Amino acid sequence: MQEFMDKKLPGIIARIGDTKSEIKILSIGGGAGEIDLRILSEVQDQHPGVRINNEVVEPSAEQITKYKELVAKTSNLENIKFTWHKETSSEYQNRMMEKKEIQKYDFIHMIQMLYYVEDIPATLKFFHSLLATSAKILIVLVSGTSGWDKLWKKYGSRLPRDDLCQYVTSSHVTQMLDKLGIKYECYDLLSTMDVSDCFIDGSENGDLLWDFLTETCHFNKTAPPDLKAEIMKDLQEPEFSVKKEGKVLFNNNLSFIVAEA
Numbered sequence: 108m109q110e111f112m113d114k115k116l117p118g119i120i121a122r123i124g125d126t127k128s129e130i131k132i133l134s135i136g137g138g139a140g141e142i143d144l145r146i147l148s149e150v151q152d153q154h155p156g157v158r159i160n161n162e163v164v165e166p167s168a169e170q171i172t173k174y175k176e177l178v179a180k181t182s183n184l185e186n187i188k189f190t191w192h193k194e195t196s197s198e199y200q201n202r203m204m205e206k207k208e209i210q211k212y213d214f215i216h217m218i219q220m221l222y223y224v225e226d227i228p229a230t231l232k233f234f235h236s237l238l239a240t241s242a243k244i245l246i247v248l249v250s251g252t253s254g255w256d257k258l259w260k261k262y263g264s265r266l267p268r269d270d271l272c273q274y275v276t277s278s279h280v281t282q283m284l285d286k287l288g289i290k291y292e293c294y295d296l297l298s299t300m301d302v303s304d305c306f307i308d309g310s311e312n313g314d315l316l317w318d319f320l321t322e323t324c325h326f327n328k329t330a331p332p333d334l335k336a337e338i339m340k341d342l343q344e345p346e347f348s349v350k351k352e353g354k355v356l357f358n359n360n361l362s363f364i365v366a367e368a
Contacts, residue, residue, distance in 0.1 A: 112145055122241050130157055130160070130213045131212045132161045132212060133214075134215075135199075135215065140174035147159060151186070167193075197226075213241075214245070215244045215245070216244070217234070231366075235289055241368065245364070246280060248364075249276050249361060255276065258341070259274035261341070281293055284366060290367050291365060294362070296360065298361050305342065346358075
């Protein structure tokens with residue numbers, strides 16, 4: 108993520124605030140704000156002195172509280188106005204449609220949140236419609252070349268998911284954007300995740316990793332033994348992971364999709 112922020116993001120946001128006295132940014136699924144503040148810092152660097160209106164759509168009250176706490180202890184945010192909306196992207200979309208007062212934005216980012224959207228094409232179409240002239244949307248999610256893609260394709264139908272979680276990768280999203288006629292560029296970032304603890308009996312971190320990999324609470328303790336054994340075997344295969352210095356490193360490649368107005 109940091110590599111993208113350092114090398115690609117400056118060029119992406121270089122033109123979004125041209126000739127404007129205020130830059131409007133919309134964060135969808137802003138979480139606790141760590142990535143948002145890094146993005147805002149880059150916007151400040153690219154457009155010094157320009158006012159920034161940063162709106163955040165985040166359904167978790169706990170995350171919003173953490174976000175506000177982070178803002179409170181971060182310096183150099185004087186020219187940024189923060190507004191938080193405790194709602195899902197779908198709730199925000201419905202509220203805006205009912206108001207019939209569509210706000211336009213100069214930069215919208217949707218980072219690791221499309222997995223939790225019911226109608227992804229409709230969501231992409233709606234938020235793309237909110238882009239002002241020369242504006243851009245940044246979408247971040249797992250790559251179609253990642254181990255996630257292979258894991259979900261092979262085992263998705265057998266995993267008892269606990270909540271709404273779509274098995275979607277950048278390959279699916281770019282196909283949707285093509286059908287919508289939306290122009291975009293896609294950058295892949297090589298990334299790995301250490302899943303070695305999944306193979307250690309009694310490891311608390313291993314249990315959490317299993318839950319994360321399968322989107323299932325207490326998977327390690329409740330999954331059918333044959334299913335767990337199959338996944339354990341595959342996690343060590345080259346198409347899923349690499350082994351390095353005694354560790355099993357899962358292919359966690361990310362894609363950064365930048366769509367234009």
